[in-house]
Amino acid sequence: MSALYLLISMSLAVALGFLAAFIWAVKSHQFDDTYTPSVRILLDEGKPVKRQEEELQC
């Protein structure tokens, strides 16, 4: 039963860590826009295209 002292304090410490992470995330504006990131991960960017025709003509 005395293990409870350790267990409770450890679990509180871990939970506090998560709370700190949440607070940091809110303060660094990560929750300001919750919509665009959800779209952004699905987008695919164009890649630069080499101008092959001009090279061939040289």
Next chain:
Amino acid sequence: MPQLHISNVVTCCHCGASIDSSRVEGGDEQFCCQGCRTVHRLLVDQGLDRHYSRVRSKANAKLPDLDRNRYSFLDDAAVRDRFVEYSDGSLVRVTLSLPTIHCSSCIVLLENLYRLDGGISSSTVNFLRRELTLLFDENQTALRSVVELLVALGYEPSLSLEEVSDKDSDNRRRSLYLRIGVAGFCFGNVMLLSFPEYLSSDSSPGVGFQRLFGLTSLVLSLPVLLYGAVDFFRSAWSAVRRRMINMDVPIALGIAILFARSGWEVAAEQGTGYFDSFTGLVFFLLLGRLFQMKTYDRLSFDRTYRSYFPAAVLVRNGESESTVPIEKLQPGDRMIVRNRELVPADSVLIEGHAILDYSFVSGEAEPREKASGDRIYAGARQLGSALELEVIRPVSQSRLTSLWSNEVMGKTQKPQIMALADRVSKYFTIVVLAVAVVAGIYWARESVATAISVTTAVLIVACPCALALSTPFALGSATRWFGRNRFFVRGGRMIEALATVDTVVFDKTGTITSNNSANLFFDGPQLGSYDKSLIRSLVRQSVHPLSRLIYYQLSDSDLLDVTEFVEKTSAGLSAIVDGHRVRIGTHSWAISLNEKSAMCADDPNRSSGVHISIDGKTAGQYRIKHPRRPGIGNLIARMRSKYRLSVLSGDSDRDRKWLRELFGDDADIRFGQSPQDKLEHVQKLQSKECRVVMVGDGLNDSGGLKQADVGIAVSEDTSAFSPACDGIIDAAQLHRLDSYIGLAKRTLRIIKISFGISFLYNIVGIGFAVQGLLTPLVAAVLMPLSSISVVLFASVGTSWSARREGL
């Protein structure tokens, strides 16, 4: 035989404009200018052209003209500073509003700007707000080049005089998230620590642990009291100071007593207290606040006329032209206002064919033609080719500005309807205090300790958490339903106000009638196809909006040769088309051929008809009518019996007949109303104890919208300006106004019923409390149960009501 000319129109590969002589070639494609070719090349090289074509297919087909000097005002340091948010050495951060962002390809394109301009280091899109935040290096590129690049891609930024700063609401939102985070954390942990208390049996940990858990719960509850619940205390205190009782007073009382009682119990080693109920209560209340906080980021309900105006205008000094911010316009400056642009300051017309649309400012439906030397007031929109105007008054002293800062307009007093919840909580608090005192007195006969225990128990359990939660959840739900149906309400309070209205005031121009699609119909003997070709060929030569309307109406007619074309301001057009003399214009011009009187402004025959004569013979006339919005007829028919109706129009009374037919004899229909008149009309109605909702679309309605109990702005395009109001309704949904009012009424009813439910819980709870049977377990069961059931009822009930109203 008439000759047929078939026009073969080539369009620019990039922007879609039709290409004339200034054609630029690039590989297989054709462009209208070097700028388009450069940007197109850049997009192809970066592999972004696929996204661009998707963007273009939905956006406007034609990009605005990129005048060399249009954004030269951004070179000015003072102007640039206004847009810059943050500057660190050479890196500068700017946030621009781009109303034409509309799809995911826009996000790809805009977040890859760094590939199109080396000076830009990063760019981030906030899609819901239609904003772009850019970070760029001032040594490599300037704000002006960035803006010009955006325009070339089709994203013209809206750079208006007024900055709509949303920093406050962002901070409030973030602070609420933090409070919820802290409260949730504490709530979860305290709940865990309270379990032993609920499940106490012989194998329970023992008194030592009970003390530990109690103390830990106390410590964990401190942040909730001092940080999470602060707003409630603040609001309750400010209400009490004004000798009023609002919803937060019983909440603050309940929370304070809960904490005090529990703290005392733990300190005196008499138990673990009610910390689980305490933290849970605060957590749920904060969630309620969050639910009700639904905002519509890309709309603004507070814009004044300043965001209606552009940021800068073209000014001619001698031979050269420069773009000047409008606050810097001086009397004597010569400014150039082009097609579809706004006149920013009171001025005199020097040169150009002026056809001005004042509908947004004064409510007149018909554009007016002005001659050289006439005074032109700020706010008019030019519908024709470019004008040169001489400024007579700076923008801050224009007639429009003085209208807005007018004594009366500035001090409109919107009647304050106290929220239903606040009214109920007044009685609630008094009753609960009374019961608590009586119970205390009763038990005092036994022992003081029991008396205190019972009194505090009553105050704890009779907490209006259910009461406090029904309003935000019902209103939040209703706000979302309205939003889904494109009626954007400023806040939940407006829904309560909307539920109590009994009078509806409509504006005419732009509200009942549609400003966009003017209809043209022909009055006279049927026109043969040859005659139609003659007319079409003639109107093609003119840029007058009426000419263009006729041109598009006759789109399947052929085009013939035109010679001796003459266009006279305020009179009409004339030419020889395929050998025939065709005249189109006012009656005097086309028919009586009395050229002198055609110029006279008092010409009685100068009606809105466009008369046509071919070879001296009258061929008929075109009339323009601004059509009624579809569905309005039915809406009025449904509303006539239930509400008192009014129509206020800034226009002349030529529409009296059909308005009277539509609205019936009881309605109050007035014409020639100035913005001041509209405001006073609403005030008069309110002095007669009427609850008024006003529906309008323009600056001429803004006074009335502010004064009315609920002001609703009708908008064709929600990214455009709308006057200060409590709600914005999409023009296509206006015909369901009565369903919206119906939903508001039903929502209020739901709130009342959920009050009833919470009273039932309170009675049960108080029953336990006065008997001294309120253990922490009972409290922990009863309070969440009541909260959850009320929340469910409020949300589901509102959804059901919305379905019933057909939304």
